[in-house]
């Protein structure tokens with residue numbers, strides 16, 4: 808593990824200024840603090856969490872900026888981001904749809920709901936609709952088995968959902984997106 812805290816780039820101020828445009832001042836300041844840690848590479852995951860929390864996902868540009876500032880090889884940063892399932896490498900929609908595929912929901916037709924969502928939105932698991940409104944993900948038990956089958960959309964819990972209800976549920980959120988809510 809590298810313990811080098813040297814700045815290998817001559818125009819470091821320019822590098823930091825450019826990184827601020829990509830990552831924002833707070834994250835650049837956090838990385839500067841991490842760089843002073845003799846084991847700065849071990850802070851990589853927490854830095855990536857911060858970037859994702861702020862921007863919703865990790866773009867190639869984000870990853871390159873983190874690699875440069877943290878002085879870690881870009882391939883390593885990309886490798887870490889790609890390895891852990893909790894990092895998203897694509898932008899997520901305004902509304903995150905989580906279909907529960909836990910046992911209680913599955914036996915009550917969660918797979919049919921998922922199929923209908925995929926048909927309506929034209930996307931598969933982990934993808935975002937072309938209009939950027941919805942991202943579709945699967946979850947294990949959401950803890951509301953009494954309402955099975957359950958679909959969460961952002962923080963809203965939809966219980967006893969049927970495949971036939973899917974279009975009207977989506978419509979409600981499309982209206983919200985259009986209204987800027």
Ligand code: FES
Nearest residue numbers: 907909912948949
């Ligand atoms: S199995 Fe779906 S909420 Fe528990």
